[in-house]
Amino acid sequence: MGTEFFIFAAVGFLAQIVDGALGMAYGVVSTTILLSFGVPPAAASASVHAAEMFTTAASATSHVSHRNVNWRLFWRLAPAGIVGGVLGTYVLTSIDGEVLRPFITIYLGLLGVYILYRAFRARAAYHEPHTGVVVPLGVAGGFVDATGGGGWGPIVTSSLIGSGGAPRFVIGTVNTVEFFVTSAVSVAFVTALLTGHWEQADGINAYIWSVAGLVVGGLLAAPLAGFVVRIIPAKRLMILVGSLVVLIAGYQTWQLLT
Numbered sequence: 001m002g003t004e005f006f007i008f009a010a011v012g013f014l015a016q017i018v019d020g021a022l023g024m025a026y027g028v029v030s031t032t033i034l035l036s037f038g039v040p041p042a043a044a045s046a047s048v049h050a051a052e053m054f055t056t057a058a059s060a061t062s063h064v065s066h067r068n069v070n071w072r073l074f075w076r077l078a079p080a081g082i083v084g085g086v087l088g089t090y091v092l093t094s095i096d097g098e099v100l101r102p103f104i105t106i107y108l109g110l111l112g113v114y115i116l117y118r119a120f121r122a123r124a125a126y127h128e129p130h131t132g133v134v135v136p137l138g139v140a141g142g143f144v145d146a147t148g149g150g151g152w153g154p155i156v157t158s159s160l161i162g163s164g165g166a167p168r169f170v171i172g173t174v175n176t177v178e179f180f181v182t183s184a185v186s187v188a189f190v191t192a193l194l195t196g197h198w199e200q201a202d203g204i205n206a207y208i209w210s211v212a213g214l215v216v217g218g219l220l221a222a223p224l225a226g227f228v229v230r231i232i233p234a235k236r237l238m239i240l241v242g243s244l245v246v247l248i249a250g251y252q253t254w255q256l257l258t
Contacts, residue, residue: 055215
């Protein structure tokens with residue numbers, strides 16, 4: 001158990017460093033590692049969201065203190081993300097969330113390439129994301145995050161940056177909203193468990209050391225998030241975000257084909 005704790009603490013630390021700086025990867029990386037250890041998809045998602053309640057709170061505090069949050073965007077994105085997350089939890093505890101993975105992978109791959117294209121071409125002025133884009137994007141991001149155990153950052157951060165949002169404020173805002181989405185998803189998992197809707201939750205307590213490691217590692221890294229985003233130039237952030245999205249999509253494609 002001790003070894004398992006330290007392995008997941010290292011995973012949580014590295015994943016949170018990337019997530020805090022680029023607005024994505026903690027859920028995707030952590031869930032992928034848990035699944036590779038044989039944890040069922042629903043249990044993996046529930047475990048990661050339990051860990052993220054702590055790490056996203058610390059990360060959000062860091063971004064707020066470094067003034068990386070666009071509050072106008074926050075108040076449009078948060079309710080939509082919460083609705084999508086709760087709906088995704090209900091679906092995941094009812095059916096196999098793996099059905100959605102091929103579609104998400106294709107979307108992420110195309111989006112990553114588009115972000116890299118925008119990073120290397122002549123840059124237009126950043127603009128405020130339209131509500132018509134933010135609300136459905138928030139619902140979709142929350143839904144995919146709950147069903148896949150991760151995906152809020154890759155979908156929402158990538159899409160908002162790809163549509164012309166300023167990287168620093170998109171990343172800070174999306175990370176801050178993620179705390180509320182994660183909390184809603186965790187409450188939904190607990191509700192599904194207590195009401196008997198989630199019938200395949202057997203043995204989830206067997207992963208307590210994994211979750212504890214993810215929490216500790218993520219908490220150690222989270223305070224660095226706001227500072228990192230503040231000092232990295234916007235173009236470099238876009239290149240890093242685009243590259244990471246393409247890598248995630250490529251890895252998920254490889255998993256689907258093997």
